[in-house]
Amino acid sequence: MTTFDLLVVGDANPDVLLAGAPPVPPYGQAETLVSSGALALGGSAAIVAHGAARLGLSTALAAVVGRDGAGDFVLDVLTSAGVDIAAVTRHPDLPTALTICLDGPDGDRAILTAPGCLAAFDPAAFDPRQLPPARHIHAASYFLQPILAARLPDLFRTADATCSLDTNHDPSGHWHLTPGLLEACDYVLPNEAEALALTGTATVDAALAGFVKAGVVTPVVKRGRDGATARTGTELHNARLTPLVPVDTVGAGDSFDAGFLAAVLNGDDLDQALAIGCACGALSTREVGGTAAQPSWEQAVAYAAGSAGSADPAGSAIVPGVP
Template sequence: MSGFDLLVVGDANPDVLVAGAPVVPPYGQAETLVASGTLALGGSAAIVAHGAARLGVSTALAAVVGRDAAGDFVLDALSSAGVDVGAVVRHPELATALTVCLGGPGGDRAILTAAGCLAEFEPGELPRARHIHAASYFLQPRLAARLPELFRGAAATCSLDTNHDPAGRWRLAAGLLEVCDYVLPNESEALALTGAATVDEALAAFAAAGVGTPVVKRGRHGAVARRAAETHTARLTPLEPVDTVGAGDSFDAGFLAAVLNGEDLDRALAVGCACGALSTQAVGGTAAQPSWEQAVAYASRPGISPG
């Protein structure tokens, strides 16, 4: 193969999803019964790669996992979806990262992550691709330091979804934004990254920093993008969610698949919104990710209004 359509670079780990957890679990060796528990593929990069492959995009993932059962689980889940895992390395000593999501009242959740080998991830020689997407920037300092160079030297378009910064600093490497064709934060991340008070101000700040097309995900309110000083939006009548874990990553997969398939920006936003919404119909980030046909059908419903 001469190359892939999409190379995703970033985190991959199992998620343990617990529904019905108390706001503060009692300690003292007390056992608390909860509504359900699910083991699923997690990590923003892994969920994006899985979703893109499900949409028919030729996809590879570059990541690090341990030489343990958790790493086996991650690789099996990705390979079964059609993701090429040849660029996933196995750390000889450190464990695969693991995330526990405690689902509480009103759809809120607490996310506990044992970073394991994530901080040691430094990509080596990467496969060629038409587009490179990086995720979970703040969990992988070695990747973060190299990302401007990696993007600048790539014969590909590039995108970044930083995800949350556990340290709360929200600082990006110098020169990174100016080599990003797309940034794909959610609303709270966009405001934190730019220091802006509104989404419009955040979009303008990203554009001023050199991002070709900044995109902000707004959950139930759809998504908004800016290109050449013009604002593009997609809104939809959202589905009643079963679980929202990974919905933003499924948006990324749908948006990038549409871009790679030659769709215009409005259509790409609508397909991204459709993928994010449909992914909420089962527990975990990947169980309900749609096919391209399912995503396009939902994006064409009257409830979605690009403009």
């Protein structure tokens, strides 16, 4: 059986992206015109898998979609990108999840998701020996998939691979993780708001320290236009590249994940991995949707190198007073 570079476990669905939506769309069967709309591949896991394949990693996705047109769309896009979908199952009854993103005129966004079959995704439905073997396993959209969430610590602990987690947002607002999950993670990859919520802290440095205390080897916090910060041992690592004027930021964090993991799996050090992640996140914002502008490896490396002059001058630093 082929050993992949990356196995991504999690969600896959179409995104319907509408730009120019009013802050509160009027009801009363009133039709409201918006400036533009697009249909794109969505789901954090699917976007990561698509981006990783674009970067040259041999990539497989384990997920569930319905036996419907939305599921057909998802599988067609993933297959066209070179993602192995042998571990994507089709639920016999429940529909594929669907997300609508409403981009308002002020740049803010509302995200509406019909979870469909997501909550039914159970990786234990696979014999672990039949899951595609990979050098690294990445899980995404933890809070949308309760069966996956409960089983993830065992999946990570028993895997002959390094492991990473991007929880994404928790719609319930509880931010509770399965006991033992963080200590099974080599990397966690939340954005800043998620990191603070997951650790109950008020600063990025405190969140990173909290993840390390919980057993994560290398926590990484994505900070949007301010780049990304990681911690390994007592060292902080920072990367910040020249930001682009975004067309659409949907999936930028997922593209960061793909770039960061690709760099790690290609043998780059942590500083370069952060820079490649930032480059992939930035370049993905050039077009509407999470995958349309995902870069190739050569494009990501070139952008990271071209932005080196604006990298965070602090670089790596020792955290004082931390064992």
